[in-house]
Amino acid sequence: MRLAPDSDFVTNVLGIVDSIPAGRVMTYGDVAAVLGSRGARVVGQIMAHYGADVPWWRVIRAGGHPPVAHEARALPHYRAEGTPLVLASTAAAGYRVDYAVARWSPS
DNA sequence: CTGTTGACGCCGG
């Protein structure tokens, strides 16, 4: 039951994500806000099915964590793009994006 | 129109 690939909502979301410059990130909630909606979940759904064509790793959760099942997959991208990261005290705890610095707002 | 499903967000404990 995925969202309509030809829907404006999907097109807008993918467009916004694609407009995020390297080294910057946006939360699902921010992307949804730009669309005038608070459907942060919907944005996640779109990313899950159609995010393959956009830099999905630049879209993170409000807490600064990458998608729950993709943190390891996104890390190399962040390192390559120079995205501000905050390594956890313990290596096992993983890492999180320095949202305060890497935050990006489309103009 | 109602129910179900999420790569989510915020608040309270």
Add this chain to the structure above:
DNA sequence: GCCGGCGCCAACA
């Protein structure tokens, strides 16, 4: 600072 619960929005059966 971590964990759990409730709320939101869009699309499909």
